[in-house]
Amino acid sequence: MTQVGIESIGLYVPRYYVDLEDLARARGEDPRKYVAGLGQERMGVPPPDEDVVTMGANAAGEALRGVDRSRIDTLMFATESGVDQSKAAAIYVHHLLDLPAHCKSFEIKQACCGSTAALQMATAFVAQRPDRKVLIIASDVARYGLVTAGEPTQGAGAMALVVSAQPRIVALDPEWGSYTEDVMDFWRPNYLDEALVDGKYSIKVYLKALTESWKQYAAESGRTFADQDRYCYHLPFTRMAEKAHRHLAKINGVDHPPAEQIEASLRYNRQIGNSYTASLYIGLASLLETSETDLTGQRVGLFSYGSGCMAAFFSGLVLPGYAQGVQRGRAEDMLHNRQRLTIDEYEAFYLHELPEDGSRYVTETHRTGRYRLAGLDAHKRLYESCAPNRQADAPVHAVAAT
Ligand code: HMG
Numbered sequence: 442m443t444q445v446g447i448e449s450i451g452l453y454v455p456r457y458y459v460d461l462e463d464l465a466r467a468r469g470e471d472p473r474k475y476v477a478g479l480g481q482e483r484m485g486v487p488p489p490d491e492d493v494v495t496m497g498a499n500a501a502g503e504a505l506r507g508v509d510r511s512r513i514d515t516l517m518f519a520t521e522s523g524v525d526q527s528k529a530a531a532i533y534v535h536h537l538l539d540l541p542a543h544c545k546s547f548e549i550k551q552a553c554c555g556s557t558a559a560l561q562m563a564t565a566f567v568a569q570r571p572d573r574k575v576l577i578i579a580s581d582v583a584r585y586g587l588v589t590a591g592e593p594t595q596g597a598g599a600m601a602l603v604v605s606a607q608p609r610i611v612a613l614d615p616e617w618g619s620y621t622e623d624v625m626d627f628w629r630p631n632y633l634d635e636a637l638v639d640g641k642y643s644i645k646v647y648l649k650a651l652t653e654s655w656k657q658y659a660a661e662s663g664r665t666f667a668d669q670d671r672y673c674y675h676l677p678f679t680r681m682a683e684k685a686h687r688h689l690a691k692i693n694g695v696d697h698p699p700a701e702q703i704e705a706s707l708r709y710n711r712q713i714g715n716s717y718t719a720s721l722y723i724g725l726a727s728l729l730e731t732s733e734t735d736l737t738g739q740r741v742g743l744f745s746y747g748s749g750c751m752a753a754f755f756s757g758l759v760l761p762g763y764a765q766g767v768q769r770g771r772a773e774d775m776l777h778n779r780q781r782l783t784i785d786e787y788e789a790f791y792l793h794e795l796p797e798d799g800s801r802y803v804t805e806t807h808r809t810g811r812y813r814l815a816g817l818d819a820h821k822r823l824y825e826s827c828a829p830n831r832q833a834d835a836p837v838h839a840v841a842a843t
Contacts, residue, residue, distance in 0.1 A: 520580050617755045727772075739759050
């Protein structure tokens with residue numbers, strides 16, 4: 442059977458963040474609730490000239506370094522915070538990255554699990570056509586109402602994976618366990634910019650979906666809990682992974698699973714927050730890039746959960762030479778070089794609205810990556826490529842429509 446897996450990865454996070462202790466104090470909460478109770482220290486916040494397209498293009502630019510673009514046959518863009526009801530975010534990225542015209546480009550949605558649906562389709566496609574490669578982009582802005590229980594579990598980020606028959610990082614196992622159930626734990630009607638959530642219920646459904654998808658994975662693969670050396674979970678906040686890992690261990694008769702099975706996978710998320718479709722794969726990048734031990738030959742179990750709900754449990758083997766394939770230190774630099782927002786500045790970004798009347802609008806320049814939303818004209822989004830980190834020390838302003 443053709444070995445299929447992840448050939449390269451790229452990650453992007455916005456250049457601004459909110460410190461969760463600042464947010465807790467502003468909301469009259471004990472900072473320990475956010476830092477210890479939820480396990481989050483910071484959350485990424487995109488400025489008005491970034492969105493899922495620009496974040497996704499930045500991550501994909503990283504993932505495509507050294508990859509033969511002419512062999513990228515398909516671009517699947519997973520998001521639940523897309524910018525258009527019809528045109529796929531993938532098409533904008535296809536243009537920004539100058540991908541070949543034969544590369545099919547489309548968007549996929551099922552909450553945080555859309556990226557995993559893309560990965561499963563990509564593996565099947567590559568197994569059939571081993572000469573082709575698939576680019577998957579997962580990019581999201583997690584957004585709840587201001588002063589709600591969900592607010593400290595916001596965040597933003599993008600992840601890109603090149604899936605091919607020449608994997609250099611992780612070879613995926615063929616067994617997948619899946620679970621689908623119609624539930625209302627988290628949703629966002631078309632007329633709202635913020636997600637609605639039944640928070641405590643969403644945690645219960647997450648754990649039920651973990652149990653059910655694990656059962657199918659274990660039955661199909663014949664593997665036990667001990668057969669995975671490391672675990673990566675969908676990360677709405679890092680304490681969720683701790684709960685999930687204890688839960689999975691318990692249903693498999695293990696009382697105290699070693700913390701190191703998940704610890705390294707949580708590090709980036711603690712600084713970024715939820716990034717919906719990207720979150721599981723940012724956890725995987727965090728594991729591969731920050732683990733103190735050599736992971737070669739270790740099996741990683743991955744659990745993807747998308748509210749509503751659909752879930753999947755699957756696994757992969759870390760390949761020899763993976764450390765040369767990942768970019769150790771690059772994400773940590775990106776995380777350390779962000780600008781801290783005051784709560785007023787964060788709220789100004791949050792409340793900023795693009796015009797909806799078709800007027801011409803030029804977006805104020807903030808700190809971004811290589812791509813930014815330059816503005817709008819006649820209801821069309823205008824993107825541009827630019828030098829990164831311009832105006833590194835520029836003050837943050839609310840942006841007024843012109
Ligand atoms: P809450 O009700 O404000 O918080 O909302 P809480 O009272 O449950 O407290 C949180 C934790 O902090 C608890 O720990 C408290 O004990 C602890 P636990 O009991 O669970 O172990 N705590 C403290 N610890 C130390 N010192 C203190 C202190 N006070 C309290 N002083 C909730 C929390 C997560 C529900 C809320 O933030 C929320 O609704 N978030 C959004 C929904 C969410 O993230 N759900 C997760 C599962 S669903 C999912 O992952 C899918 C998703 O990504 C969407 C998609 O698929 O597209 C969200």
